[in-house]
Amino acid sequence: MSTPLKIAVHGAAGRMGRRVVALASEDSALELVAAMENDQHPLLGQDAGDLAGVDTLDIALSSKWPNDADVVIDFSLPEAIDRCIEKCVLHETALVVATTGMTDAQVERLNEASESIPIVWAPSMSLAVNLSMKLAQQITEKLLDVPGGLDIEIIERHHRYKADAPSGTALKFGDLIAEKLGDDTKHVHGREGHTGQRTRNEIGYHAVRVGDNPGEHTIVFGMLGERIELNVAASSRDCYAAGALAAAKWLSDKPEGMYDMFDVLEM
Known part of the structure; x- marks a missing residue:
C-alpha cells in the first residue's frame, strides 16, 4: 500500500476548510497533518475533526505551520494568503490556492512563488x-x-x-x-x-x-x-472540497510551476 499523501488545510475553521477536513478524513489516500488558522482565531486548540463534524482526529486547530506536509490546501481570506505563500515557499511545500479576491500584488507574489514550488490556483475548484x-x-x-x-x-x-x-x-x-x-x-x-x-x-x-x-x-x-x-x-460545498483534494493529489509529484484546474483535468 502506498504512503498516504500528507495534507494541511489553511483556513480550516471556515466553511470550506471544514468540508475539506471532513472529506479528507474519509479518504484513505490522504493523511491530515495540520489544520491552520490565524493566531487570533477564537477556536484555536479545538480538534479539527470535531469542528468539521466528523470523528475526533487528534489534530488541533493551530496557527503553527507544519514542516511535514506534502501539500497545503488554502481556503482562507486575501488578508491571510501572504503568510501562506511565504510559509509554503520556506518549507518547499506544494500549494493549492482556492482563495479569491486577491490583489494584483498578491497574484504577483503567487506567481513568483511558483518559480520555486508547484501551485494549483483556480477561482473555483469545482x-x-x-x-x-x-x-x-x-x-x-x-x-x-x-x-x-x-x-x-x-x-x-x-x-x-x-x-x-x-x-x-x-x-x-x-x-x-x-x-x-x-x-x-x-x-x-x-x-x-x-x-x-x-x-x-x-x-x-x-x-x-x-x-x-x-x-x-x-x-x-x-x-x-x-x-x-x-x-x-453547486448543491453543496463538497464539490469545491472534492476538487481541491483532487488537485492536491495531482500536484503532489509535479515540478515547480503555476497550474490550474484545466491541468488537473488534463484538458
Missing part, C-alpha cells in the same frame, strides 16, 4: 465549473460570426456572506470568453439608468447575493431568434 468554462470557450468560438451578432452575459449567485463581487469564477469565465472574442472586449459590471444600446464587444456581469447559495453561474449566449444558457450550480 470539476463541473471548470468543464463548463471549456464549454463556454467552445460555444463562443463557434458563434463568433453568427448572423446578427452574439451577446454574452454572466449571472452569478452566491450566499449572503460572500465578500467579493463578481465572484472570481465569474471573472474567470469572462477572461476565458474574452480570449475568444478579442482584445477589444469590454467587461461591464451591472447596468443602471440610460445606458444606451448594448455594444457588440462587451461581456456583462451581474452578481446576486441570496441566502445560503453555495454558488451558481449562468452564462447567457444571446443571438437574434435564439439563445443558449450554460448553467452550472
